Amino acid sequence: MRYIKEILKNNKLWVLAYIGLGIFNAFMANYKTDYFQKVIDGLAAGTLTFAGVITYGLILLVNYCMNYLDNYPEKKLEYGIYLDFKLLSLRKISTIDYTEYQKIGTGKLVQRIENGSSAGRNVVFNFWLRLIRDLLPTIVFSVYFIWKIDKIITYILFVGYILIFIITNILLKFLYKIKEKILNSEELFNHFLVRGFMEMLVFRMSKQFPSEIKKTRSAKEDIVSSKVKMNMIHEAFFTIFALLVAMLDIGILFYAWKTKNLTVGSIVALIALIENAYTPIAIFNVLYVQYKLDKASYKRFEEFLDLKEDNQLRNGDAIHTDIGEISIKNLSFQYEERKIIDDLSLFIKRGQKIAFVGESGSGKSTVIKILLGLLKYNQGEIYLGDMELSGICLNNLYDRVSYISQDVPVFDGTIKENLVFEKNVSEEQMLDALKEVQLSHLVENLAEGLDTEIGEKGTCLSGGEKQRLAFARLWFENPELVVLDEATSAMDNLTEENVMKSVMLKMKDKTVIAIAHRLNSIAGFDRIILFREGKIVGQGTFEELLHTDSYFKELYNANVQ
Numbered sequence: 001m002r003y004i005k006e007i008l009k010n011n012k013l014w015v016l017a018y019i020g021l022g023i024f025n026a027f028m029a030n031y032k033t034d035y036f037q038k039v040i041d042g043l044a045a046g047t048l049t050f051a052g053v054i055t056y057g058l059i060l061l062v063n064y065c066m067n068y069l070d071n072y073p074e075k076k077l078e079y080g081i082y083l084d085f086k087l088l089s090l091r092k093i094s095t096i097d098y099t100e101y102q103k104i105g106t107g108k109l110v111q112r113i114e115n116g117s118s119a120g121r122n123v124v125f126n127f128w129l130r131l132i133r134d135l136l137p138t139i140v141f142s143v144y145f146i147w148k149i150d151k152i153i154t155y156i157l158f159v160g161y162i163l164i165f166i167i168t169n170i171l172l173k174f175l176y177k178i179k180e181k182i183l184n185s186e187e188l189f190n191h192f193l194v195r196g197f198m199e200m201l202v203f204r205m206s207k208q209f210p211s212e213i214k215k216t217r218s219a220k221e222d223i224v225s226s227k228v229k230m231n232m233i234h235e236a237f238f239t240i241f242a243l244l245v246a247m248l249d250i251g252i253l254f255y256a257w258k259t260k261n262l263t264v265g266s267i268v269a270l271i272a273l274i275e276n277a278y279t280p281i282a283i284f285n286v287l288y289v290q291y292k293l294d295k296a297s298y299k300r301f302e303e304f305l306d307l308k309e310d311n312q313l314r315n316g317d318a319i320h321t322d323i324g325e326i327s328i329k330n331l332s333f334q335y336e337e338r339k340i341i342d343d344l345s346l347f348i349k350r351g352q353k354i355a356f357v358g359e360s361g362s363g364k365s366t367v368i369k370i371l372l373g374l375l376k377y378n379q380g381e382i383y384l385g386d387m388e389l390s391g392i393c394l395n396n397l398y399d400r401v402s403y404i405s406q407d408v409p410v411f412d413g414t415i416k417e418n419l420v421f422e423k424n425v426s427e428e429q430m431l432d433a434l435k436e437v438q439l440s441h442l443v444e445n446l447a448e449g450l451d452t453e454i455g456e457k458g459t460c461l462s463g464g465e466k467q468r469l470a471f472a473r474l475w476f477e478n479p480e481l482v483v484l485d486e487a488t489s490a491m492d493n494l495t496e497e498n499v500m501k502s503v504m505l506k507m508k509d510k511t512v513i514a515i516a517h518r519l520n521s522i523a524g525f526d527r528i529i530l531f532r533e534g535k536i537v538g539q540g541t542f543e544e545l546l547h548t549d550s551y552f553k554e555l556y557n558a559n560v561q
């Protein structure tokens, strides 16, 4: 409920206006019907005056005008609340704990956010706000006006209410089960859909698309049949209510005929007021059922919003030292039961160029992620300058670190955005930076130049071009530590050599840590650290290791073959 409260608080004024207008309109709707009774009875008795007709006209005018005005806060809140929930999810991703983030599947998450945002909107807007501003006032005012006309009919009305609640609760039990099934099937459906879109080549080349489509179709069948079932149960509510109201209408006619107690105006008003009294109950029941079902979707969304945060992002000490000097002492790390880093110690001097080398899965990226504060360690110590990493505010750290990741290091945006994000930089400077990473030709040949969109995951660029674009960012940052996680893996040898030469010159005073599988690219580094099964098993310069370390020689020979 904390997120709902937050969204309501952010829209406080519109919420109050919407509730106020709703209560006023509910009163006017019933007052209009009550006044209509007086007009008809006045007409029958010959006592109707000109002023009475004009007053009735004015009541109608105010009623319709206010109903029209009601649309403004209604739509503002309806659309706004839905999108506010979606915004919450982006805010969540910006602060989520990295290990939690690793567990999230994009397809399922997108569906969960979609379902959760519309469910959250329904809970707030379609249920609570409608109940407070619309249904409850309409029921209260119509019951009041019915009570004024005839008390016995009011008692019968209440018996009807109880009957409806009993029926609703029986039907709800069926609906819960169906809704749970729909949510699971929808998440599954989206999971297949998104992985098909994102990994098109994997599925095409392995000829798995027919089986993927079959599984997606089966999820679709489940969703459709469950949704149809749910809709039929929902519609049954309205049919039951319509029958009940019809029975009451007949009852009133029968009662009026038998007792001769009611005037024509009263009969007309009663029939309209009963409609007013029951329609909100009918709507309430449907909304209540929907509310309960929406809460199930919303709960899943809230589970995502409640995932662990990385509190270190905003909290911790501000950095007062150069972080280029790094000291790791007896560091261990494990994923659940599995030890990945085992009692690792390492000292890096400021300005040194260090390469992490070792077989796949030996823990190189894990150490990098720990150094960047993404993964949290609880054994050992890491000092950046004289500050312990676990006490540092990470947003402060990220001002001093440049990181090029192993996965696609670019995002869906223009070349310019990928280069400088939102910084104000002249075109000339950007072109110069692109030249340094051998990318000038790319921009020169594009009609839109720096404003060219590179597509999701940079699909319009080659693997090596994406990496070079990420490298060019370094020309607009002023880091004390540069971390490169297999950042040149997709480049050809010659391009890699030239780009690394440029980068090393630019970063000559900075500490650089690079993970590399292609050993030639790090031949000029100050020190190479050899990783095996989460431990450091050797270190030295390229030449030293080549002559003294059999594991390094093995890696090197495999490289040059």
Ligand SMILES: Nc1ncnc2c1ncn2[C@@H]1O[C@H](COP(=O)(O)OP(=O)(O)OP(=O)(O)O)[C@@H](O)[C@H]1O
Pocket (backbone or CB within 6 Å): 102, 335, 340, 358, 359, 360, 361, 362, 363, 364, 365, 366, 367
């Ligand atoms: N989220 C995770 N949950 C569990 N285990 C993980 C997770 N991420 C990585 N691992 C495991 O941790 C080990 C070390 O992975 P890491 O990415 O550090 O290796 P690496 O040396 O960088 O490998 P590569 O050179 O292939 O990138 C691997 O065995 C990997 O399976």
